[in-house]
Amino acid sequence: MRARDLVAQIPTIAVDAPVVEAAHLMVERDLPGLIVLDERGRPFTILPGTQVLRLAVPHYCQDDPALARVIDEAHADEFLRTLGGLTVRRALPDRPRELPVTDPDATVLEVAALMARTRSPLVAVVDAGRLLGAVTLNALMSRLVGA
Amino acid sequence: MRARDLVAQIPTIAVDAPVVEAAHLMVERDLPGLIVLDERGRPFTILPGTQVLRLAVPHYCQDDPALARVIDEAHADEFLRTLGGLTVRRALPDRPRELPVTDPDATVLEVAALMARTRSPLVAVVDAGRLLGAVTLNALMSRLVGA
Numbered sequence: 001m002r003a004r005d006l007v008a009q010i011p012t013i014a015v016d017a018p019v020v021e022a023a024h025l026m027v028e029r030d031l032p033g034l035i036v037l038d039e040r041g042r043p044f045t046i047l048p049g050t051q052v053l054r055l056a057v058p059h060y061c062q063d064d065p066a067l068a069r070v071i072d073e074a075h076a077d078e079f080l081r082t083l084g085g086l087t088v089r090r091a092l093p094d095r096p097r098e099l100p101v102t103d104p105d106a107t108v109l110e111v112a113a114l115m116a117r118t119r120s121p122l123v124a125v126v127d128a129g130r131l132l133g134a135v136t137l138n139a140l141m142s143r144l145v146g147a
Numbered sequence: 148m149r150a151r152d153l154v155a156q157i158p159t160i161a162v163d164a165p166v167v168e169a170a171h172l173m174v175e176r177d178l179p180g181l182i183v184l185d186e187r188g189r190p191f192t193i194l195p196g197t198q199v200l201r202l203a204v205p206h207y208c209q210d211d212p213a214l215a216r217v218i219d220e221a222h223a224d225e226f227l228r229t230l231g232g233l234t235v236r237r238a239l240p241d242r243p244r245e246l247p248v249t250d251p252d253a254t255v256l257e258v259a260a261l262m263a264r265t266r267s268p269l270v271a272v273v274d275a276g277r278l279l280g281a282v283t284l285n286a287l288m289s290r291l292v293g294a
Contacts, residue, residue: 023292030285032179032268049284054263056291061260068257083291110215113208116201121179137196138177144203144230145170 003111004104006140007125007133012037013047019091020083023052032121035099035134036088043124043131045096052091056083101126102135108143111135150258151251153287154272154280159184160194166238167230170199179268182246182281183235190271190278192243194235202238203230248273249282255290258282 012035013022022034026049033048054062061068100114100123114123121137159182160169169181173196180195201209208215247261247270261270268284 020292023288027285027289027292030177032284048266049288050262050266050268052288053259053284053291057256057260057263061256062264066257068254068260071254071256107215107218109204109208109218110213112200113204113215115197116204117209119195119197121197137179137200138174141170141196141199142174144200145167145174 001108001143002104003102003106003108003123003125003135004132006108006111006135006143007104008136008139010035010122010134010136012043012131013088014041015039015044015087015089015092017088018083019052019055019086019088022047022088022091023049023083026052035122035124035131036092036096042129043099043101043126045092045099046120046122047088047091048097051093052083055086055091099124103127104132108140112140112144115140148255148290149251150249150253150255150270150272150282151279153255153258153282153290154251155283155286157182157269157281157283159190159278160235161188162186162191162236162239163234165230166199166202166233166235169194169235169238170196170230173199182269182271182278183239183243189276190246190248190273192239192246193267193269194238195244198238198240199230202233246271250274251279255287259287259291262287 011025033046035043036045036047038044100118100120122134125132180193182190183192183194185191247265247267269281272279
């Protein structure tokens with residue numbers, strides 16, 4: 001079995017797209033993150049869902065979540081509606097996470113090793129510069145437990 | 148809206164349970180990780196799926212996934228069947244990850260701040276020492292985008 005046998009289509013998002021669009025995609029497709037394409041359409045990093053949240057939370061609450069308790073319920077709901085015109089680029093960490101990439105001929109062991117090392121729940125499968133899709137942790141784990 | 152309104156039942160696993168059982172649970176319920184209970188049944192950390200993979204991959208391949216390429220396909224499949232009698236405890240990182248915990252009265256902003264800071268896709272909701280369940284990234288993000 002090779003990466004090509006486990007690959008699935010997964011949605012991508014452009015680095016200059018609105019982060020709200022990314023959030024919608026994650027919710028609708030129940031994904032923990034998305035593959036981000038650079039200005040030239042090449043896959044270059046992952047946008048984890050937790051980083052989208054980061055944009056919606058005031059800085060002083062991120063450092064000390066207990067401070068969020070002092071904001072009353074009505075205002076707390078309001079804070080979460082501030083994503084507005086922010087782009088995916090703004091949601092990325094300062095040092096964007098390495099996108100684990102492999103090719104269609106990679107063995108399952110190779111993909112598993114890459115996921116384990118990068119702690120990424122997905123590995124992009126690229127063939128001659130073209131993004132075929134990704135192998136997800138769940139697809140690989142199903143293989144592992146024979147489900 | 149409070150944590151109690153977003154909480155969902157999620158499966159837990161005992162620290163001394165076989166890691167194969169954890170892998171089955173993750174696959175069947177399509178979860179990125181599980182809440183691990185200590186010997187006294189208290190929630191104490193998260194087992195991320197990628198750490199289960201780590202146990203199934205030989206050490207030299209983890210450091211350099213390209214080395215996995217030299218193992219032929221039949222043997223690569225074989226390597227992934229070595230989880231055998233290993234326990235969840237073996238799969239945990241040396242310094243187990245902090246389990247983000249909150250109480251049922253936490254506001255959505257408080258939960259979002261906790262998820263953003265710990266980069267965890269779930270937050271355990273504990274009421275007077277009892278685990279009620281967890282708020283998942285997806286549940287919170289749905290609230291965020293009004294889905």
